[in-house]
Amino acid sequence: MQIPTEKRKMARKASVFVVDDSLVYRNLLRNAFAQDDEIEFLGTAIDGKFALPKIAQLRPDFVILDVEMPQMDGIQTLEEIKGKFPDTQVIMLSSLTQEGAKVTLKALDKGAIDFVSKPDGKLDGAISDTLESLVSKIKALHSQKSYHETKFESRLPVELPILHKHGKTYNICAIGISTGGPIALRELFKKIPADIDGTIVIAQHMPPLFTNYLAESLSQAANIRIKETEDGEILQKGMAYIAPGGKQLEIVNSANGPAARVFNGPEEELCKPAVNILFKSLAENFPKETVAVIMTGMGEDGYLGMKELKKNGSYLIAQNKESCTVFGMPSRPVQDGLIDEILNVERIAEKIVYLLQKVL
Known part of the structure; x- marks a missing residue:
């Protein structure tokens, strides 16, 4: 309302x-x-x-x-x-x-x-x-x-029907997040098990130096290893990678699987790292393997990337307004109908685990 x-x-x-x-x-x-x-x-x-x-x-x-x-x-x-x-x-x-x-x-x-x-x-x-x-x-x-x-209640659906999987599809979960991110990520990673069958990649709006300490801080409460991404690094299952502050991150194809490309620019993006840059790279290179999550934050970074992911067959999740510190970044993808599910942080963690798990 x-x-x-x-x-x-x-x-x-x-x-x-x-x-x-x-x-x-x-x-x-x-x-x-x-x-x-x-x-x-x-x-x-x-x-x-x-x-x-x-x-x-x-x-x-x-x-x-x-x-x-x-x-x-x-x-x-x-x-x-x-x-x-x-x-x-x-x-x-x-x-x-x-x-x-x-x-x-x-x-x-x-x-x-x-x-x-x-x-x-x-x-x-x-x-x-x-x-x-x-x-x-x-x-x-x-x-x-x-x-x-x-105390007005949102008319947005809390959750859409569960996706029925017929085989292993998703290998990468990409998260875009900003204001309120460290708190939300700490809550999320408490629910992610060590044996998750996939990789998590995060673009958190933060300056240089801060993202490395964020990774260290989150690792203390997490079951999986979390680190700041390095250029050329091959993404490993059961790990989470945070884009370096002050740099851009793309996920690209390599002979050994998905790899990180860390670089400066482009200047038209206001944020470094930019969620749009990360999401667009996955839409180009791994769309049907990607689950993309847009979480708490100001502005609209991530919206354009989610449009590309939606066109190319990715599964899209948004954090609900009630659990966001700021319902800015999830707002437009939700309003434009790009999102497959709208969930709180705990349910987002559960759905990531579900979508990345092996199906026998």
């Missing part, structure tokens, strides 16, 4: 509080939020020690939290926030360093809903991209939260 237009217009602004020891970033964020009609800026603090009393008083929808701060760092502050104010959503501000990537992935494990990266070096055009990304995330996350609070 759709929320009436007049009710959408009356939706409450997203209230935001910033915790960062950098005066420059506090002012940049203050200005960005103050200029947006959909965001209510509540204030700032220099670290967790000063932030917690204000958060208790103001009860913001979102806390923008720096990873590295004196006295009380981002992880300590995050644990306090999620322990005392579980409904407050936390977005981390992370540096593009190995240590920053490690700590940020730890923060996502501890309840942060997402992160944005602070640009290295001078505050040039990259800071505008960071601020724009952060504002967009807040709006998308707030919209999804408002959807849950309305």
Whole structure:
């Protein structure tokens, strides 16, 4: 059921509080939020020690939290926030360093809903991209939260009839995912057995360095091995591969079976890795062997790739709105009727196992 237009217009602004020891970033964020009609800026603090009393008083929808701060760092502050104010959503501000990537992935494990990266070096055009990304995330996350609070039920089918398999068909499962991905992937891989008879390949929107630590983090809770993909690597059954941040990934034919091609570009794709690039390569090279899953995330990356997969005979699954952090990427494939099944994360894992299993 759709929320009436007049009710959408009356939706409450997203209230935001910033915790960062950098005066420059506090002012940049203050200005960005103050200029947006959909965001209510509540204030700032220099670290967790000063932030917690204000958060208790103001009860913001979102806390923008720096990873590295004196006295009380981002992880300590995050644990306090999620322990005392579980409904407050936390977005981390992370540096593009190995240590920053490690700590940020730890923060996502501890309840942060997402992160944005602070640009290295001078505050040039990259800071505008960071601020724009952060504002967009807040709006998308707030919209999804408002959807849950309305308690309207979706009219989309939860599940279509079970596919009846007459032989082994699918060997590759490709997953496209973004905002909320680490949390959803952790839940999904807990349900994937070690003896799965196929390969899982993932395009998760993340910067360089982060995807390697994501693979390591997911492996700790998974039954199968998960690693960052290397160029030329032959895909093995019973493994999951994550596309490297800052690169594109295609799956191509080789003399020894499906292989990874990792490369730069193309520039017309906004994301590196792009789900469209991964999906289109599978539509060209392994369409009838592919199960493609589009999961939580902002924007429409993956839609064009799913159109190609659909034309060429792949099996398509979307995460349902109710279980998404942001129902952006699955939205258009669902609306356009490309999807064979719409499932929550647990059921997606079950269906991947079913579709990739041997049939005797």
